[in-house]
Amino acid sequence: MKKTEGFHRILLSWITVSTILFSGLVFGNFVERFNNARSLQNVREMERLISDLEREVSNGNGSGFVRTLLAESYLEYGSWAEQKNKKLFFEKALIQARDVIKNDSKNGRAYYVAAVAVSRLIEYAFVFEKLALLNQFDEYMPKAIELLDDRLYKGLAYMGMALRYTNPPWPFNDYRKAEQLFKEAEKFIPDYSGLYLNFGAFYLKIGNRQKAQELLEKVLSMQPHPLFKKAHEDNVARAREYLKEIKQKGG
Numbered sequence: 001m002k003k004t005e006g007f008h009r010i011l012l013s014w015i016t017v018s019t020i021l022f023s024g025l026v027f028g029n030f031v032e033r034f035n036n037a038r039s040l041q042n043v044r045e046m047e048r049l050i051s052d053l054e055r056e057v058s059n060g061n062g063s064g065f066v067r068t069l070l071a072e073s074y075l076e077y078g079s080w081a082e083q084k085n086k087k088l089f090f091e092k093a094l095i096q097a098r099d100v101i102k103n104d105s106k107n108g109r110a111y112y113v114a115a116v117a118v119s120r121l122i123e124y125a126f127v128f129e130k131l132a133l134l135n136q137f138d139e140y141m142p143k144a145i146e147l148l149d150d151r152l153y154k155g156l157a158y159m160g161m162a163l164r165y166t167n168p169p170w171p172f173n174d175y176r177k178a179e180q181l182f183k184e185a186e187k188f189i190p191d192y193s194g195l196y197l198n199f200g201a202f203y204l205k206i207g208n209r210q211k212a213q214e215l216l217e218k219v220l221s222m223q224p225h226p227l228f229k230k231a232h233e234d235n236v237a238r239a240r241e242y243l244k245e246i247k248q249k250g251g
Contacts, residue, residue, distance in 0.1 A: 030069055038076050041230040046077050064104045071096035071113045078120065087124045093117040108147030112157050115140035119160070137164065152227070155188030159195055166202050175206050192228065193219045193235040201242060209246050216242050 030053065037045040053070040056062050062070070071093045078089030097114035100107055118137045122130050141160050148154040162181035165174045182199045189195050200215035219239035224232035 030066065034069055034073060034076075035227055037073075039227050039229045039231075041080055043077070043080055046073060046080075049073055050077060064100050064107055064110070067096055067100045068107060068110045068113065071100065071110065071117075075113055075117055075120070087121065090117050090120040094121065106147055108144050109150070109153055111140045111144035111147060112153055112160075115144055115157070115160060119164075151188045152192075155185045155192065155195070158182075158185035158188065159198060162202070163198060166205065175202075178202060191222070192225045193222045193232050193239075194228065196222070197235045197239055197242075200239065204242060204246065209249065213243060213246050216246075 030049065033045065033049050036042070037049055050070065050073050053062075053066060053073060056066050057070060074089045074093035074096060078086050078093065081089055094114055094117035097110045097117060100110040101114065104110065115137050118133050118140060122133045122137075125133055141157055141164070144157045145154060145161065148157060158181050162178045162185060165178035165181070179202070182195070182202060185195055186199075196215045196218045200212045200219065203209075203212035203215065216239040219235055220243075222232070
């Protein structure tokens with residue numbers, strides 16, 4: 001009897017470990033697919049990934065990691081979708097991220113996704129709605145910075161906070177604070193051209209054309225970040241436009 005009980009315990013332990021390993025492999029595959037689809041901005045692959053992640057959630061297999069990845073997939077897809085569909089996917093991203101946060105208040109990536117989704121939705125809101133969304137952004141993004149361990153996302157979160165102090169519809173134009181936050185972001189994502197594009201645009205906005213030119217030229221000389229290959233191409237094109245503007249103004 002004891003031998004039988006021992007065998008059952010070993011079998012149960014093996015099944016548990018196997019399940020965890022299998023779940024890890026499945027999630028790792030989802031992450032790899034997400035990274036590739038985002039990097040190349042592959043719309044069809046992102047659509048397939050969203051469908052698979054939604055199926056996991058509907059089947060009761062939606063861990064916090066899976067649901068966070070689904071929220072971020074909605075967010076990315078919304079950025080590439082036709083104008084008529086953008087708001088829908090940003091709303092889906094926010095709903096999903098909020099749901100994750102309710103069950104896991106320490107999930108920094110969910111806070112980051114929620115904050116970015118809020119910033120996207122501000123474009124579609126009326127005046128009073130904009131202020132309410134801004135308050136939500138101010139809740140989510142600092143929390144993301146506090147909780148995130150991943151250097152990439154922590155840097156992106158700092159950059160998001162920097163943009164919060166420079167661009168409409170934000171009511172504040174605290175340029176000193178924005179500059180500090182851009183520099184903080186640089187500590188974490190010095191290999192991401194999007195940072196220098198936005199940092200250069202910031203200096204151009206405040207009239208420091210020399211510093212803007214320096215950072216925008218850096219965009220042109222950088223290698224693409226492996227997770228943002230297509231975005232790097234767009235960043236280079238926009239940097240060239242800004243540099244052309246500086247040249248026309250005699251910078």
